[in-house]
Amino acid sequence: MMMSRRTILLGAAALPLAATALVSKAVAQTGTGTITSPSDIPPILFVHGNGDHAALWMTQLWRMESNGMARDRLMAINFTDPLSRSDDGVEQPNRSSTTQQRRELGEAIAELKRRTGAARVALVANSRGGYAVRNYIRNGGAADVSHAVLCGVPNHGVYAWSDNPGSEFNGNGPFLRELNGGEGQEVTDGTAFLTLRGDGTDKYAQPDGRFAGKPGTSTGITSDGPALRGATNLVLGTLDHREVGFHPRAFREIYKFIAGREPARIAVEAEPAxxxxxxxxxxxxxxxxxxxxxxxxxxxxxxxxxxxxxxxxxxxxxxxxxxxxxxxxxxxxxxxxxxxxxxxxxxxxxxxxxxxxxxxxxxxxxxxxxxxxxxxxxxxxxxxxxxxxxxxxxxxxxxxxxxxxxxxxxxxxxxxxxxxxxxxxxxxxxxxxxxxxxxxxxxxxxxxxxxxxxxxxxx
Structure with missing residues (x-):
């Protein structure tokens, strides 16, 4: 696929180490020139991926708190049945459809808005969780979402094949064709989008089908698969499919995009109790x-x-x-x-x-x-x-x-x-x-x- 001209390659040398606090101004100007504080940042809902759970976001929640965000303005969803169906349109026990995930995400967004009184929230998602985010925003939810950060999301599929068309991970299937439809941008107006991806190190963005069960067969997908036309697309060096959501480098970009400024610290600040x-x-x-x-x-x-x-x-x-x-x-x-x-x-x-x-x-x-x-x-x-x-x-x-x-x-x-x-x-x-x-x-x-x-x- 053609990469957005806003794609930026971030190598390891350009980013801080995990245990080193980034020295920056705690209060800075955003791109609009407005002075902001932690209370000005929209509430953030973190969305996990396929088969996962809310606890994966624990370290990023800690980093947000260490930068002054109130704990009650942060939330991480637990999807009831986090694993996808083999065919999105065919019911399977203990697995969820894209429609079910969109509904559960909408309920969590409504709860975070109710709890904080905010008109809009920011969403941060890893892997399959980004499908629910895009699905919600595209189908009438843009007014609820100020920012969408998609980390390692296979936005163009794990593969693009003619077989298994019902899989939500098939770039040629109906679900992703609808999300990515049209010749223009692939994002929804009214919400700011950021994608984060690795440089050839994401096992679900590979040209060879060995991780999809067909070694030696072209997937039709490249390492640029998570990028979206109309989004800000960043490459975070050698980070893998999960690290692009949970690593300290990823936190820096997530925070900058939502808050409009550098975080005051990357390291987690300990509590006395x-x-x-x-x-x-x-x-x-x-x-x-x-x-x-x-x-x-x-x-x-x-x-x-x-x-x-x-x-x-x-x-x-x-x-x-x-x-x-x-x-x-x-x-x-x-x-x-x-x-x-x-x-x-x-x-x-x-x-x-x-x-x-x-x-x-x-x-x-x-x-x-x-x-x-x-x-x-x-x-x-x-x-x-x-x-x-x-x-x-x-x-x-x-x-x-x-x-x-x-x-x-x-x-x-x-x-x-x-x-x-x-x-x-x-x-x-x-x-x-x-x-x-x-x-x-x-x-x-x-x-x-x-x-x-x-x-x-x-x-």
């Missing part, structure tokens, strides 16, 4: 959902950073009711945590997390995968997960238990989960998970007790 809460969800028919799970128990422990051993008893213990909520837990912003989830019909999952520097009510807990034939006879199953990005080799420093994981493929970043299996003699020992500058120390729990370990990165 941290309160955590969230939702327990699970699988239904083999499909991830965001439907609440009742009767799940959640325990939280402070652990030693170098060994993963518990320090004292549980600092929080709760059993979920019909709403699936498990909070509120109070922790210190310097504590590494072990969160133990025991949900009906699922393995007991021991999550190991870096310290939470700020409060959050979107700490999503979904049990780790069920033990299968590959785990038969092993002592412990230890996994590490990167929800806000993929492990890219050789781009990233990645190690699990002192080794580069064999189940992470090199090249275009595609994998967000790695697994190591330990013999029975090694149950209980510490296992180090490393991704770039984030280091987690987990403990190996016995698989024979239907327990799994999941080291979950924040960055």
């Amino acid at each position: 941290v309160r955590l809460g969230g939702l327990v969800t699970g699988m239904a028919g083999g499909v991830p959902t965001n439907r609440p799970v009742a009767g799940a128990t959640v325990e939280i422990f402070c652990v030693a950073p170098e060994t993963g051993e518990r320090i004292g008893g549980a600092v929080h213990r709760a059993t979920t009711g019909p709403d699936g909520r498990w909070g509120t837990a109070q922790v210190e912003p310097t504590w590494p945590l072990e969160i133990v989830l025991a949900a009906p019909g699922a393995p007991i999952t021991h999550f190991y997390r870096s310290p939470f520097p700020r409060s959050s009510d979107v700490v999503h807990l979904r049990p780790g995968r069920a033990l299968g034939p590959a785990d038969a006879g092993v002592g412990a199953v230890v996994m590490m997960s990167r929800p806000r990005g993929y492990f890219g080799l050789p781009r990233d420093i990645v190690a699990l238990d002192g080794k580069e994981p064999a189940d992470i493929k090199a090249g275009v970043p595609t994998d967000s989960l790695a697994t190591v299996r330990l013999p029975a003699a090694e149950i209980g020992r510490p296992v180090v998970a490393l991704c770039n500058e984030e280091r987690l120390v987990a403990r190996a729990w016995p698989a024979a007790e239907n327990r799994v370990t999941l080291a979950e990165f924040t960055l």
Whole structure:
């Protein structure tokens, strides 16, 4: 496709590091010459992608708060059934259509407007979430939305083929043909649009069909697929499909576009007291959902950073009711945590997390995968997960238990989960998970007790 003349290539050298606060004026002029403050920024609703949940936006919510935005002016949606249908027009259990997602998004927009009294809100979406955003705006919602930021959204499809026309990810299908119809601009007047994409590092914007199940077949899509005519289109260097929404570099562009000025800081500013809460969800028919799970128990422990051993008893213990909520837990912003989830019909999952520097009510807990034939006879199953990005080799420093994981493929970043299996003699020992500058120390729990370990990165 032809790129907009407003496409700008942003390489790594032009952007700040994750842990470095950007030095800028806290109050600056916007493009219209108006002096703004955090209260002048429209409320922001964050929209997750296919199979995901609101918690992926936690770090960007923290960065917005660290730049002075009030917590009640920020919101992240949990779509009830986040996974798409194989054919958008054919009902599938526990999956959603584009129409259902548009309706749920509209309800969330109305709630944020009601809560804040604002006439319009800004929307920030990753991947499939951008379809709901564009669908809502195009079908009468432009008056509600001041800004739309689309991060890694496959706006022209993951592929453009004649087969499987009902898939919403088919650029030749009716859904995307309608969204992108016409010879003029591909955005809706009255709303400002920004797209963010990687430079050949998005697995859903590839010319070869290997990530769509047809290696060697042209997809008809290039790395420019997420760009839109009429939008401001930015390329964020080697960031992958998820990082273009959740990385500190992405935050800078999201904030600048909505606020009209540089953020005062990129790094998250810690709070003196941290309160955590969230939702327990699970699988239904083999499909991830965001439907609440009742009767799940959640325990939280402070652990030693170098060994993963518990320090004292549980600092929080709760059993979920019909709403699936498990909070509120109070922790210190310097504590590494072990969160133990025991949900009906699922393995007991021991999550190991870096310290939470700020409060959050979107700490999503979904049990780790069920033990299968590959785990038969092993002592412990230890996994590490990167929800806000993929492990890219050789781009990233990645190690699990002192080794580069064999189940992470090199090249275009595609994998967000790695697994190591330990013999029975090694149950209980510490296992180090490393991704770039984030280091987690987990403990190996016995698989024979239907327990799994999941080291979950924040960055």
